[in-house]
Amino acid sequence: IDITNPPDIFRVQFIAMPGGTTWRDVETYEAEDGITYAYVAAQNQGKFWVVNLSYLSNTTPHEEDENPIPQAGYANRGRKNDGHTVSVGNGLLFLNTAFPNKGCQILDLEADPWDPPFIKQYGGLLDFGGTDLFAFKDCHDSIAKEYVDVDGVTKDIMFAADGNSGRYRIVDLENVREGGKLNVIGETEAVRNSYAHFNVVTEDLKYLI
Numbered sequence: 001i002d003i004t005n006p007p008d009i010f011r012v013q014f015i016a017m018p019g020g021t022t023w024r025d026v027e028t029y030e031a032e033d034g035i036t037y038a039y040v041a042a043q044n045q046g047k048f049w050v051v052n053l054s055y056l057s058n059t060t061p062h063e064e065d066e067n068p069i070p071q072a073g074y075a076n077r078g079r080k081n082d083g084h085t086v087s088v089g090n091g092l093l094f095l096n097t098a099f100p101n102k103g104c105q106i107l108d109l110e111a112d113p114w115d116p117p118f119i120k121q122y123g124g125l126l127d128f129g130g131t132d133l134f135a136f137k138d139c140h141d142s143i144a145k146e147y148v149d150v151d152g153v154t155k156d157i158m159f160a161a162d163g164n165s166g167r168y169r170i171v172d173l174e175n176v177r178e179g180g181k182l183n184v185i186g187e188t189e190a191v192r193n194s195y196a197h198f199n200v201v202t203e204d205l206k207y208l209i
Contacts, residue, residue, distance in 0.1 A: 002062065010064045012056070015074055020046025027088040028053070031113040039093055041083020048079040048095065050114060077115060079105065089144030090156050090173065092119075096139045098163055104139035106176060122160065122171060122182050136165035141198045144173065148205050150185065158182075159208055161196040168196050168208055 003009050017024070020042040030036045038051040052073040062068055082105050084098035091110040097103060103123015107116035123137030140163035148157040156173040170186035200209050 002064075004061065012062045012064070013067050013069050014065065015049070015051065015069070017042065017047065017049055017076075019080070020044040023084075025083060025085045027086050027093070029088045029093070029109050029113060031109070035113070037113050039086055039088065041086035041095055043081045043084045043098070045080060046083070048077045048083050050075050050077055050116075052114070075115070085141050087142050087144065089158075090146050092144060092173075092176065094139075094142045094144065094158070096142050098138050098140045100136050100138045100164065103137045104142055104158075104160065108177065120176055120182065122158065123162070136162060137169070138163040138165070140196065143199060143201055145201060145205060159199055159201055161199045163196055166190040166192065166194045166196055168199055 001009055002012050017040065021044045023042060023044070025041045026038055028036055028038050036053045038053055040049040040051065051069065055069040055073050056062070057068070079095065081099070082095040082097050082102065085096040087094045087096065088109070091108070093107040093109050093116055095105040095107065097105065103121055105118060106120045106122065108119045109116050111117055123139050137160070139160050141161040143159045144156065145159070146156050147154050150157070158171040158173055160169045160171055162169055167190050168188045169184050172183045172185050176182065201207070202209065
């Protein structure tokens with residue numbers, strides 16, 4: 001969508017992404033070579049798509065429905081139902097499934113931004129970290145932050161909104177590209193009859209909202 005003139009916005013590109021409902025979530029990432037990619041996630045039989053945005057002009061405006069991105073500029077990467085929401089941070093892409101058996105699927109954008117490989121999962125039915133026997137780490141939403149001071153130690157952190165658990169959790173990403181599971185280093189008390197849907201972190205990294 002071209003939003004240069006807010007009273008007169010128009011569609012520049014349409015990419016058919018079969019499957020799922022109309023629900024989609026999108027994040028972008030600028031790779032080391034300067035190319036910016038869009039990552040589009042979906043559920044309800046929807047797939048995960050990658051779009052190369054370098055075909056869009058930075059100078060000359062596009063026409064309505066010009067469709068400047070060719071078919072070679074976008075790809076269906078599968079992963080059906082893995083992306084109720086999607087987030088990007090620390091060179092990682094997080095497909096937040098909102099399913100207790102899948103949790104958050106973590107892909108490595110630094111390794112390959114066009115076809116990011118899966119490197120680790122947070123959550124799932126066999127992930128019992130945290131206070132509850134069944135932790136319900138369905139990971140409805142997540143935020144990754146770098147250089148967070150945790151008791152005087154600098155860490156890369158994921159803040160997870162764990163849906164049906166009614167909890168927000170703080171996850172250490174130290175070994176995300178290595179072996180071993182991801183460790184929960186903090187969590188809120190569970191709130192009955194609530195759903196941990198979404199979270200944001202203040203710029204000073206002191207408060208989770």
